[in-house]
Amino acid sequence: MVGSVKYLSALGIVLMLAACGGGDVNDITSSNGANGTGGSSTQLRPTVYTSEGRIFNSCSLSPACSGNPYAPFFAGANAAPANGATVSGIVRIEINGNEIANAELLPASGYMPRFGIFNITGDKTRAWLDLDTTSLPNGPFNVRASAFNVPAGQPGALEIVAMSARTWNINNPVPPSGMFSATLTSAPADGATISGVTRLELRGSGIANAELLPASGYAPTYGTFNVSADRTMAWLDFDSRSLPDGVKDLRISAYNVTQGQPGASEIVVMPARRWNIQNGGAQPSDAPFTATVTMAPPHGAIINGRIRLEVRGSGLQNVELLPASGYTPRLGVFEISFDRKFAWIEVETSILPAGVLNARISAFNVAAGQPGASEIIAMPARQWEVRH
Structure with a gap:
């Protein structure tokens, strides 16, 4: 048997x-x-x-x-x-x-x-x-x-x-060293009605920072663009639900240095356009807000080259790599998925000062510069040694 x-x-x-x-x-x-x-x-x-x-x-x-x-x-x-x-x-x-x-x-x-x-x-x-x-x-x-x-x-x-x-x-074209140029390649037309998330994109060379700003002035910042490693492209998935319904006049400016650095040259890649924001009152805060780091070097790690940081959760509107305490300087701004459940960034450690770095990762439920933000420290302060 x-x-x-x-x-x-x-x-x-x-x-x-x-x-x-x-x-x-x-x-x-x-x-x-x-x-x-x-x-x-x-x-x-x-x-x-x-x-x-x-x-x-x-x-x-x-x-x-x-x-x-x-x-x-x-x-x-x-x-x-x-x-x-x-x-x-x-x-x-x-x-x-x-x-x-x-x-x-x-x-x-x-x-x-x-x-x-x-x-x-x-x-x-x-x-x-x-x-x-x-x-x-x-x-x-x-x-x-x-x-x-x-x-x-x-x-x-x-x-x-x-x-x-x-x-x-x-096989991508390599811009001449030191050249700074920027041109808008994707954005709603003047007078357009927008809702939800809209992709804004610009291309050029030597781009170190780009921001969505009021028609005049520099505050508040309605969005900070992601910038490719070779500085030829910048993009922002602008969540219009972070603003109240109604008419808003906005411009996009690009810079040849990172935010807060001296000697900046500005190119207004999108002169002021008027957009009619219509989301039916829906706000990003309507979704649950959670955030947890899922990829980052451990405390005490030696880092060099390019490192990847990831955060997962829900209702993510802005995620930043910040000093252990305080909010400046911003060491990095994460890219966020359309469903607001995943955020990631590739950090070039060559742009960080060599030596000991104490940093945290914080997530927010509203876009950068918007009032009423709730913060979740997705990664409490870790100490890394940056080597170039």
Whole structure:
């Protein structure tokens, strides 16, 4: 009887493997030396690999594998530049699937550095990333896109390599050293009615700071733009719900030095435009406000090069890297996802003073410069040693 049970169990495993494809199908590559290509193929070996604390599940994405308990989680890239493509500017990468809780653009092998975190739809069936290639050096860029069934930093993650390793050739124009120029490339027209979140964007060279300001004067600041590492692009996802409904006159100015630094030259890239803000009274404060740091160097760490900081929560309107106490100087302003649940920043430590740095990360439920802000210290003060 015992022998029969063992025989039936072994037979069941064989049948399950056969149903999942078996034989000559693609692997998922693990960074501890497992070979293969992995990726968006609809057939993957039902083998589990463990590497760097992650679990790789590669069950077939076909209906034949529906008996596998992980089958509800699947992912494949449906939009991305081809292997060997030359890319520049903003590149859209999309992943379709099911139960996608996190998706990342990663090196061809390994998990650091993360080149991008995808936005994910509420039903977890689609993820997308607008990769700003201007923040990367020109030349070959070898990456993969991986999807996970749990949020970043959570244990027990299953990974599917939705886009197997591809090499793209980044080719962005390099501005002459010291040149400062700025031109508006995206903003509502004068007299437009706006609501919710609106993308504002400008391009040029030598851009160190850009701000959304009143038609005249410099206070209050209605928004501080994110600036690409090569200073050729700046963008702001302006949440008009931070302002009351009605008519507002605003301008956009760009500067060749960071905020608060002397010797600034100003280019008014958008002379005053009148926008009619209509959100039906909806305010950002209507959403719950929570914030927790999910990625940052530990207390006492030595940092150099580029470091990534991440915050997750809800109702995020502004997130800043600040001194351990006080609010100036701002060491960095985070980019915030459209759903206000995720904020991130790539900090170039070369712009920070060498030596001991005491810093905190604070999140706010209103845009920078707006009254009535609530603050959550997502990362209490940590001490880092900056080395150039």
